[in-house]
Amino acid sequence: MTNEKHIASVFDRDLEAIQALIMKMGGLVEANITSAAQALEERDVELAAKVRASDKAIDALEEQINEEAARVIALRSPAAGDLRTVLTVMKIAGNLERCGDYAKNLAKRTGVLADMQPITGAGASIRRMAREVEEMLKLALDAYIQRDAELAEQVRQRDLDVDQMYNALFREFLTYMMEDPRNISACMHLHFIAKNIERMGDHATSIAEQVIYLVTGEMPEESRPKGDLTSHTDMDMESF
Amino acid sequence: MSDQSASNGRISHGSLMVADPRTKKRNAAEARFRAYGIVAISIGVLFLAALAFSILRSGLPAFTQYVAKLEVTLSQEDYDAAESKMLKTAAYTDIFIENFSNALDERGVDVAYDSDAIERILGKVGGDIRGHYREHPDDIGRPVTFQLQTSSRVEGYFKGRVDRESLVDSRFLVKTDLDIVDALTDADILTGRFNWAFIKGTDAGVDNPGGAGIGAAAVGSLFMMLVVLLLSLPIGVAASIYLEEFAPQNKFTDIVEVNISNLAAVPSIVFGILGLSVFIQFMHLPQSAPLVGGLVLTLMTLPTIIISTRASLKAVPPSIRDAALGIGASKMQSVFHHVLPLAMPGILTGTIIGLAQALGESAPLLLIGMVGFVAREFPDGVVSGFLDPNSAMPAQIYTWAARADAGFYEKAWGGIIVLLAFLLTMNIIAIILRRRFERRW
Amino acid sequence: MNDMRIVKRDVDMNDIKISAKGVQVYYGDTHAIKDVNVEIKDKTVTAFIGPSGCGKSTFLRCLNRMNDTIDICRVEGSIQIEGEDIYDKRVDPVQLRAKVGMVFQKPNPFPKSIYDNVAYGPRIHGLARTKADLDEIVEKSLRRGAIWNEVKDRLHAPGTGLSGGQQQRLCIARAVATEPEVLLMDEPCSALDPIATAQVEELIDELRENFSVVIVTHSMQQAARVSQKTAFFHLGNLVEYGETGQIFTNPQDPRTESYITGRIG
Numbered sequence A: 001m002t003n004e005k006h007i008a009s010v011f012d013r014d015l016e017a018i019q020a021l022i023m024k025m026g027g028l029v030e031a032n033i034t035s036a037a038q039a040l041e042e043r044d045v046e047l048a049a050k051v052r053a054s055d056k057a058i059d060a061l062e063e064q065i066n067e068e069a070a071r072v073i074a075l076r077s078p079a080a081g082d083l084r085t086v087l088t089v090m091k092i093a094g095n096l097e098r099c100g101d102y103a104k105n106l107a108k109r110t111g112v113l114a115d116m117q118p119i120t121g122a123g124a125s126i127r128r129m130a131r132e133v134e135e136m137l138k139l140a141l142d143a144y145i146q147r148d149a150e151l152a153e154q155v156r157q158r159d160l161d162v163d164q165m166y167n168a169l170f171r172e173f174l175t176y177m178m179e180d181p182r183n184i185s186a187c188m189h190l191h192f193i194a195k196n197i198e199r200m201g202d203h204a205t206s207i208a209e210q211v212i213y214l215v216t217g218e219m220p221e222e223s224r225p226k227g228d229l230t231s232h233t234d235m236d237m238e239s240f
Numbered sequence B: 001m002s003d004q005s006a007s008n009g010r011i012s013h014g015s016l017m018v019a020d021p022r023t024k025k026r027n028a029a030e031a032r033f034r035a036y037g038i039v040a041i042s043i044g045v046l047f048l049a050a051l052a053f054s055i056l057r058s059g060l061p062a063f064t065q066y067v068a069k070l071e072v073t074l075s076q077e078d079y080d081a082a083e084s085k086m087l088k089t090a091a092y093t094d095i096f097i098e099n100f101s102n103a104l105d106e107r108g109v110d111v112a113y114d115s116d117a118i119e120r121i122l123g124k125v126g127g128d129i130r131g132h133y134r135e136h137p138d139d140i141g142r143p144v145t146f147q148l149q150t151s152s153r154v155e156g157y158f159k160g161r162v163d164r165e166s167l168v169d170s171r172f173l174v175k176t177d178l179d180i181v182d183a184l185t186d187a188d189i190l191t192g193r194f195n196w197a198f199i200k201g202t203d204a205g206v207d208n209p210g211g212a213g214i215g216a217a218a219v220g221s222l223f224m225m226l227v228v229l230l231l232s233l234p235i236g237v238a239a240s241i242y243l244e245e246f247a248p249q250n251k252f253t254d255i256v257e258v259n260i261s262n263l264a265a266v267p268s269i270v271f272g273i274l275g276l277s278v279f280i281q282f283m284h285l286p287q288s289a290p291l292v293g294g295l296v297l298t299l300m301t302l303p304t305i306i307i308s309t310r311a312s313l314k315a316v317p318p319s320i321r322d323a324a325l326g327i328g329a330s331k332m333q334s335v336f337h338h339v340l341p342l343a344m345p346g347i348l349t350g351t352i353i354g355l356a357q358a359l360g361e362s363a364p365l366l367l368i369g370m371v372g373f374v375a376r377e378f379p380d381g382v383v384s385g386f387l388d389p390n391s392a393m394p395a396q397i398y399t400w401a402a403r404a405d406a407g408f409y410e411k412a413w414g415g416i417i418v419l420l421a422f423l424l425t426m427n428i429i430a431i432i433l434r435r436r437f438e439r440r441w
Numbered sequence C: 001m002n003d004m005r006i007v008k009r010d011v012d013m014n015d016i017k018i019s020a021k022g023v024q025v026y027y028g029d030t031h032a033i034k035d036v037n038v039e040i041k042d043k044t045v046t047a048f049i050g051p052s053g054c055g056k057s058t059f060l061r062c063l064n065r066m067n068d069t070i071d072i073c074r075v076e077g078s079i080q081i082e083g084e085d086i087y088d089k090r091v092d093p094v095q096l097r098a099k100v101g102m103v104f105q106k107p108n109p110f111p112k113s114i115y116d117n118v119a120y121g122p123r124i125h126g127l128a129r130t131k132a133d134l135d136e137i138v139e140k141s142l143r144r145g146a147i148w149n150e151v152k153d154r155l156h157a158p159g160t161g162l163s164g165g166q167q168q169r170l171c172i173a174r175a176v177a178t179e180p181e182v183l184l185m186d187e188p189c190s191a192l193d194p195i196a197t198a199q200v201e202e203l204i205d206e207l208r209e210n211f212s213v214v215i216v217t218h219s220m221q222q223a224a225r226v227s228q229k230t231a232f233f234h235l236g237n238l239v240e241y242g243e244t245g246q247i248f249t250n251p252q253d254p255r256t257e258s259y260i261t262g263r264i265g
Helices: A009-042 A045-076 A080-113 A122-146 A149-179 A181-216 B003-009 B021-063 B076-084 B088-107 B115-122 B125-135 B152-158 B175-186 B196-200 B215-246 B251-264 B268-282 B290-315 B318-326 B331-359 B363-367 B382-387 B393-402 B406-437 C056-062 C093-099 C114-125 C131-144 C164-176 C194-207 C220-226 C244-249 C254-260
Strands: B064-073 B143-149 B190-194 C016-027 C030-041 C045-049 C073-081 C100-103 C182-186 C212-216 C229-234 C237-243
Touching: A009 A045, A009 A080, A009 A122, A045 A080, A080 A122, A080 A181, A080 C244, A080 C254, A122 A149, A122 A181, A149 A181, B021 B064, B021 B196, B021 B406, B064 B088, B064 B152, B076 B088, B088 B115, B088 B125, B115 B125, B115 B175, B125 B143, B152 B175, B152 B406, B175 B190, B196 B215, B196 B406, B215 B251, B215 B290, B215 B331, B215 B382, B215 B393, B215 B406, B251 B290, B268 B290, B268 B363, B290 B331, B290 B363, B290 B382, B318 B331, B318 C100, B318 C164, B331 B406, B331 C114, B363 B393, B393 B406, C016 C056, C016 C212, C030 C056, C030 C212, C030 C229, C045 C056, C045 C220, C056 C182, C056 C212, C056 C229, C093 C100, C100 C164, C114 C131, C114 C164, C131 C164, C164 C182, C164 C194, C194 C212, C194 C220, C212 C220, C220 C244, C229 C244, C229 C254, C237 C244, C237 C254, C244 C254
Parallel strands: C030 C237, C045 C212, C045 C229, C100 C182, C182 C212
Antiparallel strands: B064 B143, B064 B190, C016 C030, C016 C073, C229 C237
16 A cells, blocks of 8 residues: 555545545444443433434445445546455445444343343443444554554454353353243343344454455455354253 | 635636727737738739730740741743752742732732842742752642741831831841831731741751741750659659668768758759769760750759658658558568558659759750750650750750840740740649549548 | 356466566667566467556567667567567568567558558468458458458448548458467557447457457556556566456555556656
8 A cells, every 4th residue: 555645636535535434434333332332231221212313324324435435436446455445445334334233223122121120240241342342343443544454453353352252141141041031031132232242343353354455455364263152052951 | 615716816807799909919910910921922923923924925926927928830941940040049039039929910919129128028038949849849830839937027027126217227128128018918928827836946047036946955855854854763762762761870871861951952053064074074975965964954853852752751650651560561561562652742742843943954054065056956866865965945045045136035935935834744744643643541 | 265256367377478588678878678577478468557658668569579660779688479589680570570460559551442451461471372362361350350340341442531440440450460479559549439449449358369469558447458467567667467457456566556546657
């Protein structure tokens, strides 16, 4: 990547404008994740409603980014680094939009959970996990802005932590549900929330991978440490 | 971006319906320039018209000749009698006068004359008549219509150069002769006719402007032009192609180029003296021969042809050469198949300009002896056309213009008309050829 | 993943047609081409891109010795076509140019008929013994030039009367009529409108079946569209040479990146 200006300064302005939109979108998504987790822990239905409302803005931003990217491709025929910039912008916007959707889903379930018996400690664990994911997202976007492949690689590695947190929560909820069948409904919701946050972590990882592609021109190999073992976990009663 | 700066930086334009002062000035300047152009062209056309008018006015009379028509029947006895006399031409003169007075009587013309007056008006008629019968003995006993040329002064009288006042103290024509001429004209014995002799004839002595013709000199010019064309076109084109397409760019070719340009500016008389020393004194080629004249004029024409040929070769777009080379044509194939045909119209134009220059050149010819009075007879054939002494039209014209008799002055003008006609013919042929070569696509 | 690619990218399996090693070109005192090494594949379109004056046209003209016509031009190094050094003393450039045809920037048909334009090469190289042979060659070449259908009814009309795009395709037909093995194209579309350009580009892609095509172009998009291999020249150096897709998405050299993203002229 070069830091020189384009001969056509409009091109520079277009690219900067798109990336500014991505940062704005990223900021909104991060804030929504934080707020949703907070609303969940504090059973704050109003805050949850706010999160749900602001997802509309995120969706609108994604649409705008896609449109702008299409315009740049059509009008400027970007190549090499510019082409990768535009391509990653579109993918990152998609990832962020999915993250926004998960945050919105979290907020929705918060409304349902507020009427149920609280599960001790679950809210705090989920909030910790959400904070971790939000941190990853923030770092991934920083890496994007700074075109920093190393930082992106660190973000990619951090997904392992999120996966392990999710594994722990999965087992925790399993225990709660086995202890008391009345917890099942709440635990199911909480499990979906945890799963969604884990998915957000995957999207953050995907953004980091896009950054690596943007900088190096090549997608990283599939050698990322995987920590999500739940697909292999069964209800092994003997283990309890 | 900011509207303020945009409106501040802008010059306000007035209404388009009103021309601003600068526009008016520009338009006026353009109108003036066009006017200059028209004036310049008008002056050019005016000069051309004046030139054409004066040439035609002074030269056209040269194409008219005044003759006395008389039918004579000479019997064998009269012929024998005349041939047996001591003064044979005088006898023929008497025979002529006898027939002449018969003719006058027939037409009822009453005018006093004697044999001297007849000789003053018609020259030595006896000699002419005798010459005719000696050449054509078959005509003896048959009626023959003689057309006897009037003397230079009588022609001058017809053409307005001579009148009764100017004939005081003249031995060659006296006032009373003009009365005879008038009477003969009235009797239709003296008439004007087209002067074929001028076009077909050869130069005549200084005392006989009426008998002088430009034909021999025109033939000389023709042979000379053949030499120039046959030598300068191939040599010039070959030299140009080599210099333009093949020669490496170095000091030597630079010098050659500069010298060719310089040669084009060398005065023609220099080529004349060169021809005299090299072709005649050193190489011992025949003096006054059209071959030598042609060689000299070739030297003079070559630079013109080379310069114009190179210019037209240069004008052929290089893409054509590239195209030919790109499909594997050799250098020579690309030049001869593509470049040369495209340059041909330009080459022909240059050649014609060169030939026209050569055709009008007289100074170098005078130096190698192709002066006008040499053209006393036509060549016998092609070889003699090149090698026998002859003159060329400009030299002939120059010679006539230098002679004392006013009749020659008129011939000089007539010669110029013939020269111009010759040139025009050449140019038309060139234009037709160029059309052939020019591919209009 | 590589075996799932939609477009076949088997270019690298083709034989090497032209191999240039350590090529240096001087125009008088100017060092126009600096130590260029490149291997051009058979049955492949290779594009040379780069800013004006970078030497791409100069290098192209070295490949069929068109630079010989310029007195002050000097070429060093070795350029081999199928193992034969074309700058060897024994090589006649005229013979070479029959093997390595060339199409130029400006359509330059001869001011002759369409038929004669195409027939000229075969005639001077003696490729046709009879009139029927020649007719056949002309038709085949015009078909290869993708212009047969447009001109078959007016073969004896002047070639210069065609439109720009048709003229350029005629020039391509003329170039392929001598059955060259390599076809060099020096900005063949720079004087054409987009439709004519597209037709010529389609033609170039078809020509790849039989020829090794080397094309110099100012339009990076054109290089991207028609070529399988791209070489980027800058200031007389061959900066980068590689698969076209790779050059346009992920160039290795920052100068290439700058050039194709429109950062240096």
